[in-house]
Every structure is written in structure tokens, then in C-alpha cells.
Amino acid sequence: MxxxxxxxxxxxxxxxxxxxxxxxxxxxxxxxxxxxxxxxxxxxxxxxxxxxxxxxxxxxxxxxxxxxxxxxxxxxxxxxxxxxxxxxxxxxxxxxxxxxxxxxxxxxxxxxxxxxxxxxxxxxxxxxxxxxxxxxGSPRPESPHDTLSPRELEVLCKVATGSTIKEIAAALQLSDSTIATYRSRISEKLGLTSNVDLARYALQHNLVA
Missing domain, CATH: 3.40.50.2300 (Response regulator)
Structure with a gap:
């Protein structure tokens, strides 16, 4: 094996x-x-x-x-x-x-x-x-982050741990502009603008340890 x-x-x-x-x-x-x-x-x-x-x-x-x-x-x-x-x-x-x-x-x-x-x-x-x-048995109400794609959820988690757009782009082997687009979509879907608010949201919903 x-x-x-x-x-x-x-x-x-x-x-x-x-x-x-x-x-x-x-x-x-x-x-x-x-x-x-x-x-x-x-x-x-x-x-x-x-x-x-x-x-x-x-x-x-x-x-x-x-x-x-x-x-x-x-x-x-x-x-x-x-x-x-x-x-x-x-x-x-x-x-x-x-x-x-x-x-x-x-x-x-x-x-x-x-x-x-x-x-x-x-x-x-x-x-x-x-x-x-x-x-x-009792479906929970959909949370805003349920609308995120797998890649958007990954980016959210990395933002929440303090990674910059450039660092996330390097980690995922994508361009800075692509990550910035994901970051913009995340903010739009969650109704949050600052990285602090995104980090707080991720922690409150147990998206990061």
C-alpha cells in the first residue's frame, strides 16, 4: 500500500x-x-x-x-x-x-x-x-458566508488571520488583482468593508481557529 x-x-x-x-x-x-x-x-x-x-x-x-x-x-x-x-x-x-x-x-x-x-x-x-x-432535522438559517465560493471562503480565512492581498496571492499562486476581486466580492456578500470587521466575522462564526 x-x-x-x-x-x-x-x-x-x-x-x-x-x-x-x-x-x-x-x-x-x-x-x-x-x-x-x-x-x-x-x-x-x-x-x-x-x-x-x-x-x-x-x-x-x-x-x-x-x-x-x-x-x-x-x-x-x-x-x-x-x-x-x-x-x-x-x-x-x-x-x-x-x-x-x-x-x-x-x-x-x-x-x-x-x-x-x-x-x-x-x-x-x-x-x-x-x-x-x-x-x-431543523435547517439553520443561511449565514452570509454560505454564499461564498470555496475560493472566497479560503481568502476570507486568510484575511482573518492577518494576511495581506500580496501574501494571499503568493500563497494561492494568483495575481494581486484576482485576490483583490475576491476580497471585493467577499465584502459585498457579507456587507463588511474593513479587514477588522472581516476578521471579527470569521472568529464569531468559527471560520478560523
Whole structure:
């Protein structure tokens, strides 16, 4: 079994590799810390599982998720992210993720998720399952950020953590003007103009940790 670990922090990649190697001693691993390195690994070698962070240098992890599903539609992608699952998991599943975990998850839950997706199933945490069940029973009123596209939501989260337009453009490999356009659309949809107001909104709605 070949597992590709995609995360921009080496310590996270090492920890995941050690955890999964103890559970699956026969597994071999590949690692990538950027979107371009992950894309190259996906096209160069076959994988049985991809563990993917959303927040990556050189582009968008959500875009990479969609590309992974196009390149290898039968390979499960397990998203492991610092972004809160309530707002990002559904978007990830719509793009083809087989499971979604936050980095606050315990090791046993990670192993259970890997086992589930390798068997062809889907994995959601018990907290997310409860949230989805509650939403189905009594749908919550749509929040303004529900109207944001996945890319707009990413930009909002980066603005909320203090990143400038130039820094966001570099991280997502887009032009400054493109990010400025996303920033303008976000302000229009949320009815907020300043970065302080956007950051406050993101914190109040648990969009950033």
C-alpha cells in the first residue's frame, strides 16, 4: 500500500508517517509540502490513499483535491485540516473527499478514518455527524458566508488571520488583482468593508481557529 502525505509542516508529515506505519507496517510513503510537489507526486506514481491538508503553499488545497479526484478518481482522499469541519467538510465532500478530520483529532480517530476510507467508505467525525443530523432535522438559517465560493471562503480565512492581498496571492499562486476581486466580492456578500470587521466575522462564526 502506498500513501501520499501532503502537508506544509514537516513535523506533521513525520508524525502521520510514524502513526500510519505502526498500524500498516507494509505501507510505503511519499510526502509533499506544496501544491506543486503534491501534483507532481500524484502524476508520477500510483497511490492507494492521499492524506491532504487544505492550507498549502503555492496554491489551494481545495483545488488540489479536485485535481486529485480527476487524476485518480478511485483513490480516496482524506482531508486533515486546521480549518473547522462544520464549515469546510461539506465543501470538501462536494469536491470528492472521502473523509474529513481536523488536526485536533486524536490518533485513534485518524486510524479509524483511514481504515474506513480504504475500505471504500466515507468518514465523518461524530461531532460533524451530529451537526449534519441536527441540520437535517431543523435547517439553520443561511449565514452570509454560505454564499461564498470555496475560493472566497479560503481568502476570507486568510484575511482573518492577518494576511495581506500580496501574501494571499503568493500563497494561492494568483495575481494581486484576482485576490483583490475576491476580497471585493467577499465584502459585498457579507456587507463588511474593513479587514477588522472581516476578521471579527470569521472568529464569531468559527471560520478560523
Amino acid at each position: 502506498r500513501i501520499l502525505l501532503v502537508d506544509d509542516h514537516e513535523i506533521v508529515r513525520r508524525g502521520l508517517r510514524q502513526l500510519l506505519a505502526e498500524a500498516w507496517p507494509e505501507a510505503s510513503f511519499g510526502t509533499a509540502g506544496t501544491v506543486s510537489a503534491a501534483r507532481e507526486a500524484m502524476t508520477r506514481e500510483p497511490w492507494q490513499l492521499i492524506v491532504l491538508d487544505i492550507n498549502l503553499p503555492e496554491g489551494s488545497g481545495l483545488d488540489l483535491l479536485a485535481q486529485a479526484r480527476q487524476l485518480s478518481p478511485r483513490v480516496p482522499v482524506l482531508v486533515l485540516s486546521a480549518y473547522p469541519e462544520e464549515e469546510f467538510a461539506v465543501r470538501a465532500f462536494k469536491l470528492g473527499a472521502a473523509g474529513y478530520l481536523t488536526k485536533a483529532s486524536v490518533a485513534d480517530e485518524m486510524l479509524l478514518a483511514v481504515q474506513r476510507v480504504l475500505a471504500g467508505g466515507k468518514y465523518v467525525s461524530s461531532a460533524l455527524a451530529d451537526h449534519l443530523a441536527e441540520a437535517l
